[in-house]
Amino acid sequence: MCGIVAYVGHRDAAPLILKGLKRLEYRGYDSAGIALLNGALNVYKKKGKVKDLEEAIAHETLQSTIGIGHTRWATHGEPNDRNAHPHYSASKNLAIIHNGIIENYSSIKKNLIKKGHEFHSDTDSEVFVHFIEDIQINAGCTLEEAVRLAMKEVVGAYAIVVMDATNPTQLIAARKGSPLVIGVGEKEFFFASDATPIIEYTHEMIYLNDYEIAVVRDGELTVKNIDNALQSPYIQTVELELEAIEKGGYEHFMLKEIFEQPRSVADCLRGRVNADNGHLVLGGLREYTDKLAKAKRIVIVACGTSWHAGLVAEYLFEELARINVEVEYASEFRYRNPIIKEGDFVIAISQSGETADTLAAIELAKSKGATIIGVCNVVGSSIPRATHAGAYTHAGPEIGVASTKAFTAQVIVLTQMAIAVARKKGSLHEDTFRRLLFELERIPHKIETVLQSDGKIKEIAEKFKDARNFIYLGRGYNFPVALEGALKLKEISYIHAEGYPAAEMKHGPIALIDAEMPVVFIATKDSSYDKVVSNIQEVKARKGQVIAIVTEGDKLIPTMADYVVEIPAMHEALIPLVSVIPLQLLSYHIAVMRGCNVDQPRNLAKSVTVE
Numbered sequence: 239m240c241g242i243v244a245y246v247g248h249r250d251a252a253p254l255i256l257k258g259l260k261r262l263e264y265r266g267y268d269s270a271g272i273a274l275l276n277g278a279l280n281v282y283k284k285k286g287k288v289k290d291l292e293e294a295i296a297h298e299t300l301q302s303t304i305g306i307g308h309t310r311w312a313t314h315g316e317p318n319d320r321n322a323h324p325h326y327s328a329s330k331n332l333a334i335i336h337n338g339i340i341e342n343y344s345s346i347k348k349n350l351i352k353k354g355h356e357f358h359s360d361t362d363s364e365v366f367v368h369f370i371e372d373i374q375i376n377a378g379c380t381l382e383e384a385v386r387l388a389m390k391e392v393v394g395a396y397a398i399v400v401m402d403a404t405n406p407t408q409l410i411a412a413r414k415g416s417p418l419v420i421g422v423g424e425k426e427f428f429f430a431s432d433a434t435p436i437i438e439y440t441h442e443m444i445y446l447n448d449y450e451i452a453v454v455r456d457g458e459l460t461v462k463n464i465d466n467a468l469q470s471p472y473i474q475t476v477e478l479e480l481e482a483i484e485k486g487g488y489e490h491f492m493l494k495e496i497f498e499q500p501r502s503v504a505d506c507l508r509g510r511v512n513a514d515n516g517h518l519v520l521g522g523l524r525e526y527t528d529k530l531a532k533a534k535r536i537v538i539v540a541c542g543t544s545w546h547a548g549l550v551a552e553y554l555f556e557e558l559a560r561i562n563v564e565v566e567y568a569s570e571f572r573y574r575n576p577i578i579k580e581g582d583f584v585i586a587i588s589q590s591g592e593t594a595d596t597l598a599a600i601e602l603a604k605s606k607g608a609t610i611i612g613v614c615n616v617v618g619s620s621i622p623r624a625t626h627a628g629a630y631t632h633a634g635p636e637i638g639v640a641s642t643k644a645f646t647a648q649v650i651v652l653t654q655m656a657i658a659v660a661r662k663k664g665s666l667h668e669d670t671f672r673r674l675l676f677e678l679e680r681i682p683h684k685i686e687t688v689l690q691s692d693g694k695i696k697e698i699a700e701k702f703k704d705a706r707n708f709i710y711l712g713r714g715y716n717f718p719v720a721l722e723g724a725l726k727l728k729e730i731s732y733i734h735a736e737g738y739p740a741a742e743m744k745h746g747p748i749a750l751i752d753a754e755m756p757v758v759f760i761a762t763k764d765s766s767y768d769k770v771v772s773n774i775q776e777v778k779a780r781k782g783q784v785i786a787i788v789t790e791g792d793k794l795i796p797t798m799a800d801y802v803v804e805i806p807a808m809h810e811a812l813i814p815l816v817s818v819i820p821l822q823l824l825s826y827h828i829a830v831m832r833g834c835n836v837d838q839p840r841n842l843a844k845s846v847t848v849e
């Protein structure tokens with residue numbers, strides 16, 4: 239999704255903003271732009287990457303201590319130079335950068351056109367800045383007041399920063415539904431869509447709330463709400479290290495993040511699990527474990543990979559805690575008339591904490607009286623702030639668009655939740671409880687072991703890099719893993735891939751199988767093992783190419799499969815945490831071999847803040 243970076247202070251704004259925009263590249267974008275006060279209010283923008291913009295403006299004198307910059311992921315209007323941000327107001331005295339969507343922009347635009355406004359792009363954002371200026375002129379008010387009045391009229395989601403040629407020390411920002419972070423330095427302020435462009439300058443940050451307006455003028459910051467009441471913003475110290483958002487010697491962020499999983503999973507367990515003394519506590523859920531244990535029904539809402547983590551949780555909660563679970567795509571849930579009753583629990587899962595559909599699903603469920611539990615990675619993001627309670631996944635920043643370490647961190651948090659609830663409920667035998675804790679503590683080491691198969695997986699990738707289709711099959715806990723493996727492959731290598739429950743193959747997909755079809759089986763030693771072995775035979779009988787993820791020491795499947803990757807043995811409920819690793823590596827290597835942009839696949843955004 240779009241990215242915002244803005245600065246006002248004593249530094250050279252242009253290089254700072256351009257560097258910040260590069261830090262936001264992972265969000266996905268198709269054009270970039272910057273506005274500076276260098277003589278006049280000048281806007282420079284270009285379709286393509288930030289480096290294309292840099293090349294295009296290399297000959298310009300860009301000296302300015304104030305500026306706004308943007309990476310755009312097209313919603314209204316095609317990706318081109320015209321539609322890139324920043325956008326000027328009619329007089330060109332104002333420039334805006336905007337993330338989100340203004341739903342009523344076309345009616346506002348029609349009125350402005352009647353008044354003689356001319357537009358130079360197809361965007362809702364240009365309409366927004368014209369509208370603000372129109373209000374300012376008609377009401378004869380300050381820019382801050384005009385922004386406030388405009389916010390009362392526009393419908394939709396936005397994070398904006400507005401710059402004013404007539405006021406060279408002033409930036410005005412506002413938010414509703416799209417994230418905006420303010421970095422607070424010594425007489426300098428940074429604005430960004432997330433902390434990553436700011437962290438190298440300050441750890442002190444303010445997460446702006448919905449319907450708040452921040453004004454920096456002459457080195458002072460004030461925050462007001464939409465009713466003009468002064469707010470006391472909470473300045474928090476963000477514990478994020480610069481190394482966490484850099485590649486650290488890896489060729490791609492995705493590879494770095496795959497290899498970080500022993501650490502990220504260990505971080506997620508630290509202080510929460512201690513098998514020696516039977517300790518399992520999720521701090522943020524302490525008060526809610528009891529209530530969850532009494533729940534008749536849990537609804538999980540999420541999108542994409544997070545939805546797959548939710549499916550794993552369905553198996554966990556049902557098997558361990560014997561609670562009825564429904565897993566919903568947030569985007570469907572919000573537009574149905576879902577049956578949610580007071581007393582229901584909704585678990586919202588999101589890496590970014592900003593996914594618009596998941597946020598909307600939360601608001602809907604809340605309005606119907608449900609208690610909302612969040613499982614999020616980005617601290618301080620919108621979803622954790624919208625929930626009643628929750629647990630962070632502590633995976634650290636995930637920059638690659640394809641979710642890897644966020645998935646395992648989500649699953650490990652959900653596993654801990656399910657075990658804690660089951661324990662409270664009394665549905666888990668003491669021995670099983672102890673065994674699960676013991677095994678949980680060993681998961682980082684098991685992931686480490688699987689990562690050592692990277693070379694072998696790369697060889698398999700070499701064989702299949704030109705395939706046009708893939709099928710992924712698994713049963714029970716490995717069914718969501720099959721879906722996740724297929725998603726990983728299609729999103730970064732653009733190979734068509736389908737995930738299915740292995741037994742479901744007979745009801746359709748088996749027709750696709752021939753000698754050209756690679757079929758990835760997640761065929762670990764678990765309660766479905768014998769059934770999956772039969773499914774492998776069915777594929778081999780039709781000459782399909784089988785790549786099998788098996789449990790260490792399996793003697794049978796290697797006699798049938800074309801390629802085998804072993805993972806260590808473990809309790810069935812924990813297998814997804816480890817069986818997904820070879821699938822992440824397989825998709826990574828195939829995508830690299832096909833020359834794809836692994837970290838920023840086409841058309842995709844890291845956090846989908848529009849519906």
Ligand code: M6R
Pocket residue numbers: 541542543544545587588589590591592593596639640641642725726729844845846
């Ligand atoms: O930030 P979220 O977890 O809410 O994002 C949901 C999906 O957009 C996300 O999981 C997406 O499917 C992954 N990037 C795929 O790898």
